[in-house]
Amino acid sequence: MDKLLRNKLAIIVFLAPAFILFSLVLFVPICKSVFYSFCDYKTNYPIRFNGIENYVKLFTKDTTMWTALKNSIFFMIFSCVTQLIMGLVLAALLTNIKKGRNLFKNIYYLPCVLSSAALGLLWMFVFTPTLGINQMLASFGILKDCTEGPGWLYDTNGFIILPIIVISFVALWQYVGQSMMLYMAQISGISSDIYEAAAIDGCTKTDAFFKITLPLIKPMVATAMSLNAIGSLKFFDLVYNMIPEGFLGNRAHVLATHLYDQAFKFNKLGYGSSIGVVLLSMCLLVTFLINKFVKTESYDM
């Protein structure tokens, strides 16, 4: 180790690519965004510093911001809870079957690697009243007519509107494979000695899951949860692709789509940056909270 540290050149050479990339594509842009969030900045026009005006407007005037916050927080809670449960269940099931494990692993993981834009379009067709599910229900005689069923993507009743709930299920379907893989990796790392010892002591499979598997994969729960929380806070593509742009007005906005509209559709880059800064702070806060409250001491296995 000492010898390694003595070679300054090697250290610099190995660190440089990561350092340069990180600062150029992440750190510098973040600092710039923070600066722009205090400016009135439209492309083609000169930048004008306007203090905290953007933030004041964001939290006092902008009703869409509250809708977006509400929807994003719903996404976050929903995805953290459901991904945790579904991911664990799938991982536990798959580690316990012998035949077809790889097949099912691939099936569950497949949506993860497909493009969200294409999936968004596909699911939009599925939920379009004249094309998809409603048509199917009508042909089975459950609905009288395809125009009668629920407006999956355009119902506007309730505190959390139906389209947001529909999309959160699609997101669960798309990303559950990822949580499953993380849990599976951790579960397969648990030594089979422990299970054997437990079995000799008369432990059932269910007991083994709750008393051995769960405690041992706790560090991964914290990691997977943070990933889910951040992923769902900055969630953009499915919402952008599945929600018809007109009918819902501003009801189906999440933070990222609100940011996109303000910055790029309405050319208010400064204001968009301030939404981005809020989003970034939320991600940091949530990660901090999860890591604080989900205890992550690792056991020696």
Add this chain to the structure above:
Amino acid sequence: MKKRLLATVLSAVMAISMLSGCGGKSSGVEEITFMVWDDLNATEDLISKGYKDSIDRFNKDFEGKYHCTVVSTNLEEYYTKLNALVAAKETPDVFIVSPGPNLDDYVKPGVAAKLDQYLDADGGAWKKSFTSDAVFAGGTYDDGIYAIPLNIAAACVFYNTEMFADAGAEVPKTYDELLTACEKLKAKGYTPITISAGTAWCLSMVAGYLCDRNGLNLDDIKNHNTDWMDAKVINAGKQIQELSQYFQPTAAGDDNDIATAAFYNGQAAILIQGSWAIGQINGSCAEGFADKVGVFAFPAVSGSSADPNRVIAKSDSLAMSSTTKHPEAAIQLMKYFVDDTASKYTAEVGGKIPVTNVQYDEKVAPPELKYVMDVFKSANATFGFYNESLADTEAGSTFDNCFVEIFKGTAPEEALKPIQQYYEDNVWK
């Protein structure tokens, strides 16, 4: 050691000079760029194909002197990409743009060049080739003209003549007659109107017509002589609600493609759409359908003092970069977009209204174009899509959302509050 250092330096110099070698062309050809919102090599859109044709002719005719390279992107991210190029000081020499708030963003900061001197050159020969000065309205600012229109699309009401005859409905001249016609169509079991509330501008176009027919003047709104709580706007809102009972039941969720398809497939009797629909009716619909289609102007609202002969029109326009190094080549390219060959194509193939005094063959042109031309010629004035004519793009989008709320059944007085608020906070202050 010294030798090695020298070798390194030399090879670095060579590599750099190779890279820089790509930049400087010294063949004497003036290279210009043109940016457009469609992939001209892959497009199915007839109008875009016409653009490609104009560029090809330009490159062929001026071979060795000028050359134009096309920068293409899709419509959704067009302005984002254009803005990025402007910020990088690589503004395309010529770019396509919609008049209204979008063009404002290039004219006000001085990105687009003033074009009067080119239009007025040679005794104004180029300017005279256009049908009237009115076609420049969208590109005209306080101190001159900044954009050249390419073609005009007018929003009209398309109807299925067979269904109208079967239901005994007549072409309506007034809003009340439109309701009567819809009632008759409905009684016969037809869907009277197909429209998309899922694609905001479709409903917004009808809302714009109704506001205008009720006598709303957008300049009054702009100058705060009236506001969005004006009885004329409220009335337009109530009429949208009244009309909505004749929309297809899935209007809320259908996007524009699905809604227009219902008309093309003969499922609905009326489609309110821009004249670009003509290209689709003649291009992709079933054989013989085009013969069944008629066109009429949006009906008047009785009791209103508004001029019923005003038409919503939209034009694609060209702007030139104010920093272009080759203004002559750029202007020459723009002229190719509106010369006789291009304008003939616009009318005969594209089905849009040409902006120049060109003689086109009416027999070759789609039959619907004649109807649209009739509507357009009898129009006393044109006005833009409402969502592209307000203070800025966000105001337009807010307007769209308000009318969707009204369509959903919210009382107009309540639903119009966001646009009122937006103007109070951002425009009238």
